[in-house]
Amino acid sequence: MPIITTGKSDTEYDIVIVGSGAGGGQMAYTLTLAGLKCVMLEAGRAYNPDVETSMFQRPDQTPLLGVATPDKQMGFTDATIDGGWEVPGEPYTQASTKPEEHFWWWRPRMLGGRTNHWGRISLRNGPYDFKPRSRDGFGFDWPIRYADLDPYYTRVEMLIGVYGSNEGLENTPDSPPGVLLPPPKGRAAELYLQKHAKKLGIPVISIHRAVLTRPLDADSIPAKLHPGNPWAQRIVADSMRRRAACFWATDCHRGCNIRANYQSTTVHLPPALETGNLDIIPNAHAREVTLGKNGKANGVLYMDKTTGREARVKGKVVVLAASSGESVRILLNSKSPQFPRGLANRSGLVGKYIMDSVGASVSGQIPALENLPPHNEDGAGGPHLYIPWWLYREQIGGQFNFARGYHVEFNGSRGMPGGRSPLADDLARGAYGTRFKEEARRYFGSQVGYTCRGEMIPNDNSFAELDPQVKDQWGIPVLRWHWRWSDQELNMVDHATKTFAAMIGAMGGKVRSRQDRSSRDAIEPGGKVIHEVGGALMGADARNSVCNGWNQTWDVTNLFLSDAAPFPSNSDKNPTLTIMALAWRTADYIVEQARKGNL
Amino acid sequence: MxxxxxxxxxxxxxxxxxxxxxxxxxxxxxxxxxxxxxxxxxxNLPDPGAGPLAANTPVTTPPATKGYGTDPDVSGYYKPGDFWALTLTATQREIVSSLADILLPGDHLGPAASDLRVTDFVDEWLSAPYPVQQKDRTVILPGLGWIEEESQRRFQKGFNSIGTLQRHAICDDICWPADAAARFKKAAEFFVRFRTLAASAYYSTEAGWKALGYVGNVSMTSFDGPPPEVLAKLGVEQTVK
Known part of the structure; x- marks a missing residue:
């Protein structure tokens, strides 16, 4: 039985995986299909999107019209269970009393983790993104190059299914021909921006998202993913055939019960379970990695939340894929005479250099988009077009007071209304009655919003450590966060908000958000974008990094970190696709090392 | 499985x-x-220290204390009252209905608010255990009381018994805070908040979607983008082939 309870686990597994999201899911997929016996610990409950997803529910069919509440912090239909910015019984603390130095930490407690609700934006890091320090002198280089990860990006894209186009733009990599699925058509507001942004020299192109715009080719892809392994090919093909193409309705944040988008629970875990090589223990809150006398990790100690008792699983290899913050917490709590400062922490760098994406938004109203003939713009449940960072040359030429780029995501279309008034008070003014309804109809679809997703440079003031006093309800010390944006990020936000105002102006619109905000007010708090990476950086030297280029900790050779904790930088590209590509590459390495008897 | x-x-x-x-x-x-x-x-809510908006806010059942929790079944279909009891009095509900129908009447764009259960949603909202909704309750319930008192003062009849023109006469005085006379400022702040709540509910329904011009939430075999007349109106071409 693949989903098991404590006490039913095999005596010793090949691999213990902590976490079931993008990193843990990819890890389990690759390892089990290679024949290794794995056990996966998930801190939340089991979750089955096939029957638990809110698909066509209208806001009037949900409590409080679906709006966010302290219980469901991104709204009722959002695919997040038992968590959000706060998890009952599992607090975290802030080192500073100043709100601008706080870190917001999003944690679901469910199988599949954040992959159930994420935005599905799947952008590759480009060549510059692996060698940022070499390029501009800031931050850290990765010990690997784009060429090392390129084949794994391709594999992941083929497996999960990613729509998009190849544009040949600088540091915005193309995928090999035939890998990407067809991009969806542009919507009215997206096409209107595309036309007018051209005047400003800003490219608007198809975004890459993990949504099937047509069914995956189950007859040919599995053989490319698993050459020479017909058993794996058959399992993967069966799993692919169970996924339907997008039917162009419902927001991806709800998850998807036809499996048209990627979530770990619909793409990675079903084939992994089908191998018979995976046991999943839900409600298992990892406490620490245990260490053998030989200096190698030999298992994980966890709280069984169903009984409140401590339990243990044993394995020859341990993989942490619990999210940057959780993996840091587990490492720092794994203290032993060999590792008094926490496991794999001889460098003292576990917890350091946590990063998020830089976020800031500007909204506007575009008269040309008023009173458009009604038409369906639900589309692929998320954005179709976006703006990649387009000023690499100007930036390296020293034209800006910030060193890294941002991409631009849009909202604003004729998306599903409900839960809030479609007509802002200042547009409605004193209107009521039929005049209010006419004004609401006039303005519907004419509101636009532009959001920057930018690269933060790692700094010494943004890190996580154990709180010396506070423990969670299981008695486990919790994380205390330190956070500070540097001028780099603030200057970027200044550039972004001015650019967005110019875009709105170019479309003949008016900026609606406040324009007198300083960049310090406009920037989203740390963690708010939910792109937390870093905390156990990979590097070329054991003295100044936690892992090597294989996500393998320097100090404990059978301990791997397979979430975003090893990221030495956080490019503007959303981290999920890179987490998966790295996890697949690491899994291949583990298989190879296991065969050689090196673990 | x-x-x-x-x-x-x-x-x-x-x-x-x-x-x-x-x-x-x-x-x-x-x-x-x-x-x-x-x-x-x-x-920018009224200063709670400035005294009650209405003299006679009726005593009502207190709102719920327990919400739907962090793990509700989100695949279900719900209606107001499923998670917590509705707490408005019959009179309050009638005023909500009358006022919502003045704000969102039946017309060429669709049915009246009360036909779309807006009253139930407002009641569910004001009866909810969460902070945002409980804050609204402290604005809306006194506002409903004020409307009733103002109607009695002007027309010697309750708001539910006066005619449409008389209701408009009251609403015209309070429909926009910036334009309202000093003695109507607080009532105007109530009015705008109530309008937001009523519109939030109205446009959450299928009929509300139609009134707005939203088309969607149906499965389709292909997504073709905006139709030609939309592209022509905007002077753009479909660039994604």
Missing amino acids: ELRIAMKTSQANGIRDATNDLITSRLSRRTVMKWFAATAAAA
């Missing part, structure tokens, strides 16, 4: 639920404070 079996096991576990309840009540107080402060700042 296996996933479902495991889920039942965890939900059936009483120890875990009891522990979580304790923690939830402790944590939510902190959340309450945070949300309260944010809402008050954002909504």
